[in-house]
Amino acid sequence: MEEATIKLVNVNKHYGHGRGLVYALQDINFSAHPGELTLILGPSGSGKSTFLTIAGGLRQPSSGRVMLAGKDISKLNNKERDQLRLNRVGFVLQSYNLLPYLNVDEQFELVRKVKPNGNLTDDELTELLEELGIADLRSQYPDQLSGGQNQRVAIARALYTNPDIVLADEPTAALDSARVVVVGKELQRLADQRHKTVIVVTHDLRLKEHADRIYHINDGKLSREK
Amino acid sequence: MFLALKEIKHEKLRYSLVIGMIVLIAYLILMLLGLMQGLGNENTAAVESWGTKQVMLDKNANVSMNQSLIKKDEAQDLTKHEALVGQVPIVMKGINHGQKQSMQYFGLDDSQYLLKNKIQLVSGRKPRNDHELILDESLKEKGYRLGQQVKLNSLTTKFKVVGFAKNAKFNIAPLAIGSLNTWQALKGTGPQFVASGIWADQKVSNSRQNKLAHYDVKKFIKKLPGYTAQNTTFEFMIGFLLMISLIVIAIFLYILTMQKEAQYAVLRAQGIPAGFIVWSIIAQSVILMVSGVIVATLLAVGTSLAMPSTVPFMIIWPQTMLLDLALLIVGIVGSLLPVRMILKIDPVDALQ
Numbered sequence: 001m002e003e004a005t006i007k008l009v010n011v012n013k014h015y016g017h018g019r020g021l022v023y024a025l026q027d028i029n030f031s032a033h034p035g036e037l038t039l040i041l042g043p044s045g046s047g048k049s050t051f052l053t054i055a056g057g058l059r060q061p062s063s064g065r066v067m068l069a070g071k072d073i074s075k076l077n078n079k080e081r082d083q084l085r086l087n088r089v090g091f092v093l094q095s096y097n098l099l100p101y102l103n104v105d106e107q108f109e110l111v112r113k114v115k116p117n118g119n120l121t122d123d124e125l126t127e128l129l130e131e132l133g134i135a136d137l138r139s140q141y142p143d144q145l146s147g148g149q150n151q152r153v154a155i156a157r158a159l160y161t162n163p164d165i166v167l168a169d170e171p172t173a174a175l176d177s178a179r180v181v182v183v184g185k186e187l188q189r190l191a192d193q194r195h196k197t198v199i200v201v202t203h204d205l206r207l208k209e210h211a212d213r214i215y216h217i218n219d220g221k222l223s224r225e226k
Numbered sequence: 227m228f229l230a231l232k233e234i235k236h237e238k239l240r241y242s243l244v245i246g247m248i249v250l251i252a253y254l255i256l257m258l259l260g261l262m263q264g265l266g267n268e269n270t271a272a273v274e275s276w277g278t279k280q281v282m283l284d285k286n287a288n289v290s291m292n293q294s295l296i297k298k299d300e301a302q303d304l305t306k307h308e309a310l311v312g313q314v315p316i317v318m319k320g321i322n323h324g325q326k327q328s329m330q331y332f333g334l335d336d337s338q339y340l341l342k343n344k345i346q347l348v349s350g351r352k353p354r355n356d357h358e359l360i361l362d363e364s365l366k367e368k369g370y371r372l373g374q375q376v377k378l379n380s381l382t383t384k385f386k387v388v389g390f391a392k393n394a395k396f397n398i399a400p401l402a403i404g405s406l407n408t409w410q411a412l413k414g415t416g417p418q419f420v421a422s423g424i425w426a427d428q429k430v431s432n433s434r435q436n437k438l439a440h441y442d443v444k445k446f447i448k449k450l451p452g453y454t455a456q457n458t459t460f461e462f463m464i465g466f467l468l469m470i471s472l473i474v475i476a477i478f479l480y481i482l483t484m485q486k487e488a489q490y491a492v493l494r495a496q497g498i499p500a501g502f503i504v505w506s507i508i509a510q511s512v513i514l515m516v517s518g519v520i521v522a523t524l525l526a527v528g529t530s531l532a533m534p535s536t537v538p539f540m541i542i543w544p545q546t547m548l549l550d551l552a553l554l555i556v557g558i559v560g561s562l563l564p565v566r567m568i569l570k571i572d573p574v575d576a577l578q
Contacts, residue, residue, distance in 0.1 A: 053574045058495060079499070086497025097492040099229075101236035113228050114498050141236070158496075 004031035004067070005164050005197040006055050011064030013050055013220075024050040026220045028064070032199050034164065037191040037210060040201040041225075042217035048201040049169065051217060055199060056089055056167045057081050069164055086115055090158030090196075092168040097154050098142045104129075105138045107157050120160050128156055132186060148179040155186055159194070166190055168200040172207060184210035229503075230510035241514065244478055248518025249525070251471045252553050255464055256526040257539075259549050262460035264538035268398045269453045272332070273425075273443060275393035276344040281446040282424040282438040289441055289449035295419045300437040307428045308435075309338035310421035312409030318402055321375035321384065325368065330399045331378065333409025339427060345403065350389030356407045360389040362400035364535055378402070379412055397450050398538070464549070468556055475560035479511060483564035487571060494573035504565050508558060515557030519550045 013025040024047045032038045032055075042048045053059040054066055057073045058081075066073045069088040073081060091097060098107055112119060120128060129135040132152040142150055151171060158166055168187065172180045188210040191198045200207060201217075208214060214225040234241045273281075287294035291313045301310065312333030319326050334341040341352060348363050350372045361370055370376070374387045385404065394401040406421060413419070424435060432440055441449075448454050483490075490503055523546065530539050 056495075058573050082494075082497045082499050084497070085495070089497070091492075091495055093492060093495070097496065099489055099493075101233045106232060110228065110498075114502055 002034050006032040007067040009065045011061045013062050023220050028222050032197045034197050035195050036212040037198040038213045039211035040215050046217045047220040052201045088164050090163035090166045092158045092171050094170040094173045100142050103141050108160050165197045170202050172204045180206045227509040229506040245518045249521045252519050252522030253525050255467045260539045263542045264540040267540050268395045268538050270447050271393040271395040277427045278425050278443050280426045280430050281441045282435050285439045291422045294422045308426045309340040311425050312406050312421040314413045316378050319377050329402050330396045332403045333406040346392045347389050348392050356405040358388045359385045360391050360403040362394035363390045363392050472556045476563040479561050480564045490571050491575035503568050508561050511557045511561030515554050519553050
């Protein structure tokens with residue numbers, strides 16, 4: 001098995017002090033590898049989002065170590081963490097992460113303004129958009145797209161920087177079952193064919209059939225199902 | 227700049243309203259500036275357009291032309307850069323129509339530089355005797371014509387209008403320019419007084435005309451009755467309006483940024499540097515301010531062209547451009563308030 005691109009070692013995260021102390025994550029040991037789709041399942045308030053923010057380098061753990069793309073994030077400053085996320089991590093968020101005043105093409109142009117090199121080529125982008133079935137929507141604005149189309153644009157945008165790691169937060173929220181299957185297959189294909197490390201946090205059990213590994217998170221504790 | 231332009235282009239109505247607000251504020255400030263400059267010009271048009279550098283008055287006149295009277299022996303032989311000026315406020319009345327006009331009368335000597343070289347005639351000619359006058363061109367709009375007979379104060383003599391001159395205004399009143407003899411009659415002084423003061427178009431050393439007080443033209447203008455109070459009032463109004471603009475623009479940009487906080491959190495989560503977003507906000511502010519100020523300036527110019535010349539409104543470009551620049555700076559400073567918010571955005575919010 002290839003070396004893990006995300007590794008959490010004895011990670012704890014707590015908020016507040018004294019009587020108000022809340023443990024969001026407790027003694028988490030986790031690793032994710034290229035070519036795998038990992039599903040983190042859990043109800044609201046279980047610590048899913050905290051897990052994703054720590055795994056994605058958005059937040060520091062209270063204790064423990066987080067290795068992201070081979071780098072210990074506790075040793076990086078804010079700017080270096082920004083660079084790491086921009087270059088190595090693609091986020092697919094529940095809110096589709098698209099700017100409402102940019103059309104599909106301009107969503108990619110924005111990324112190019114910030115990161116001019118190392119992105120997908122025009123041909124690769126066209127191929128990706130065709131794979132996702134949104135190649136003919138390039139001049140459309142988010143409010144002209146359906147929820148499923150928006151989510152696929154968000155996936156394309158996350159992949160445009162050619163990241164090693166794709167982190168998805170509730171990517172199927174508000175999608176009907178047919179669209180859940182489409183998005184699930186896309187995420188699975190990212191792992192299988194594009195060799196990305198894909199981690200999805202969700203409470204949507206319909207995604208289980210697409211996952212290579214499944215974890216459950218409850219009260220901040222992680223347990224493996226598959 | 228990319229995000230700023232794209233957003234403005236996409237959200238046309240929202241940003242048109244913001245630009246509209248900036249236009250109204252900038253237009254109001256520019257109109258006030260125009261009025262300030264117009265009134266200032268009516269105070270000083272004659273002094274400045276005639277290239278006056280120094281004014282010499284009676285030492286006891288407290289820098290007031292109106293209070294100054296100089297005797298024959300106080301005025302030494304004048305050089306070609308010095309001229310006697312006799313000033314007195316008057317009321318002029320046309321013979322053929324009863325409209326009374328409050329004015330300033332300037333008595334000048336036709337052999338001295340002011341009447342010889344500085345009066346800018348727009349029609350007619352210069353006076354050849356004591357019964358002829360030149361009027362400020364603004365009086366044409368009030369029905370005065372070349373050849374018209376007028377009366378001054380309670381003098382029984384009739385005066386003939388023989389010319390109209392531009393920039394013939396002093397202390398917010400149009401000028402009637404005639405002879406020093408007529409000035410003596412209007413002022414009611416004896417022949418021992420030759421004028422109110424001496425004006426010079428270059429610096430005069432203190433050893434010359436040493437029986438008179440010498441004033442730099444800037445000090446003379448500042449001491450014109452009401453001039454400083456009027457300018458200070460306008461300056462305060464413009465200053466306060468600039469401060470109000472700063473607050474209004476900052477609040478608008480703050481609210482607009484607050485509405486987009488979630489979008490910025492997403493961008494931050496994706497690794498887009500805060501600096502990129504900050505520059506977008508500043509660029510947006512610059513675009514909005516430049517657009518608003520350009521439209522407001524064009525409106526002010528249009529208004530000045532449409533206004534009757536009786537309204538004291540004037541656009542002096544260096545000051546106007548300076549005010550436009552100040553508005554632009556106010557906009558940029560206003561955009562720094564939301565910048566603080568951007569720097570505080572936690573990318574984690576994107577996942578909440």
